[in-house]
Amino acid sequence: MDNDPTRKIPPRWQANPTDDTTKKLPPFMRGAFKSLENPQGAPLQERTIPASEQPALEYEQVWDRPTQQVPLAPESSFPKPPLPPKKTRQRWPIWGRVLATIFLLLFLLGGGALAFGYYYFQANIQKPLANFIHPVSRGNDEPSNNSIPSDSNVTGRAWNILLLGSDNDGKYSFPALLTQVMMVVHVDTINNKVTLLSIPRDSWVNVPDVAGMHKIDQAFFLGASHTNSFDDGVRVARLTIEKDYGITIDRYAWVGLDGFAKVIDTLGGLDIDVTHPIVDDSYPDDTGAHPNDPFAYKRLYIAPGPQHMNGLQALEYVRSRHADLVGDIGRTQRQQQVLTALRQKLNVESVLGHLQQLIADLQGKVYTDLSEQEMLGFASFGRNLPGNAISRVTLGPGSGSQDYGDYSTVYDPAAGSNQDVVLPHCENIQPxxxxxFGLGDAQSCNING
Structure with a gap:
């Protein structure tokens, strides 16, 4: 910058020492204004310097200039930070969505079917079956340690079920009835086989709790008539089998044979192959034309050969006893034959198709201590059991080692008359x-008490 003291640059405002303004300043500032005077003391005169004579300043007071807007660089010139990877939702393939929808519909339909099935089972199967269940406690003389606990799983063990059948012929009043059928059904679910062991109703045996020798068909009658109790009838019949033959009974089932005939009618009859003619001149006619006359009789004839029988005809076939060529043993064999034919009719389709009617047919005609679970378990087991897995044995007269008894006549003090009976042969029955029944080397046959 030019430092020539003679160069005069006028201030922004006129500093006149004689102006009253300086008098108002503090003393130390008044000297600053004095220094602006020339040596001669003459006041500085303001004059205008032409622009051509004004020197260029080394700096400019930029703050006196108007503010200028500095343009920003183009947006594209700034580097952008990388964006995080976008999470894309993976969509199922179309076949997967269709399959999932189908499974969902099946689940909903299956859930509804299960709910309906459970309701149907409760209302139409379980409750009606409960009407047939009649547990009978075991007597003090009956073995209890070896019997199967109630409501057990059917599979994985062997069962002994005592089947009792009474014909309600009008000469007796319930529960004091004779049992025309007495059969031990041995169900071996381990080896998938069933044995029907029939004991002739005329078997002459000791009847425990009653004392004395009687026909075995009187065991239930004597027990029930003593106290007019169905339960006591079951206990005495059950105890007779256990004491005389050494077979532990796990469950029982009592069937009224008139209900049995109704079931056959509901299922459309049975096909039976009659091996020889049956002529019975003194067949009780208390279930046919004279249902209210317990002493009515008729002549019964059943021709040999294949026969389609309704319920009444099947009942006549299993009840007749007076003219069979093989005697009373023939009736026992006919009972087994009819039960086998009935089993073939009791398939899943026929049972479900006639379920309500079957239950009505058996109402008051069937009592058992099998639980609902056990009944359904045996039904499932029997459904897949082939016919050749069922064997039938009758403990009556025969030949060789299969001679299980002799016909005889004995005096029965209870009846006050002679009776035609079967005397069991324990030496052949025991093996x-x-x-x-898997008894090993037991010697349990003791029909004389």
Whole structure:
């Protein structure tokens, strides 16, 4: 910058020492204004310097200039930070969505079917079956340690079920009835086989709790009539089998044979192959034309050969006893034959198709201590059991080692008359029941008490 003291640059405002303004300043500032005077003391005169004579300043007071807007660089010139990877939602393939929808519909339909099935089972199967269940406690003399606990799983063990059948012929009043059918059904679910062991109703045996020898068909009658109790009838019949033959009974089932005939009618009859003609001149006619006359009789004839029988005809076939060529043993064999034919009719389709009617047919005609679970378990087991897995044995007269009894006539003090009976042969019965029931080398046959 030019430092020539003679160069005069006028201030922004006129500093006149004689102006009153300086008098108002503090003393130390008044000297600053004095220094602006020339040596001669003459006041500085303001004059205008032409622009051509004004020197260029080394700096400019930029703050006196108007503010200028500095343009920003183009947006594209700034580097952008990388964006995080976008999470894309993976969509199922179309076949997967269709399959999932189908499974969902099946689940909903299956859930509804299960709910309906449970309701149907509760209302139409379980409750009606409960009407047939009649547990009978075991007597003090009955073995209890070896019997199967109630409501057990059917599979994985062997069962002994005592089947009792009474024909309600009008000469007796419930529960004091004779049992025309007495059969031990041995169900071996381990080896998938069933044995029907029939004991002739005329078997002459000791009846425990009653004392004395009687026909075995009187065991239930004597027990029930003593106290007019169905339960006592079951206990005495059950105890007779256990004491005389050494077979522990796990469950029982009592069937009224008139209900049995109704079931056959509901299922459309049975096909039976009659091996020889049956002529019975003194057949009780208390279920046919004279249902209210317990002493009515008729002549019964059943021709040999294949026969389609309704319920009444099947009942006549299993009840007749007076003219069979093989005697009373023939009736026992006919009972087994009819039960086998009935089993073939009791398939899943026929049972479900006639379920309500079957239950009505058996109402008051069937009592058992099988639980609902056990009944359904046996039904499932029997459905897949082939016919050749069922064997039938009758403990009556025969030949060789299969001679299980002799016909005879004995005096019965209870009846006050002679009775035609079957005298059991324990020497041949024992090996048989040891083999069927897995008794080892037991000597349990003791029909004389």
């Amino acid at each position: 048989l029941i040891n083999s069927v």
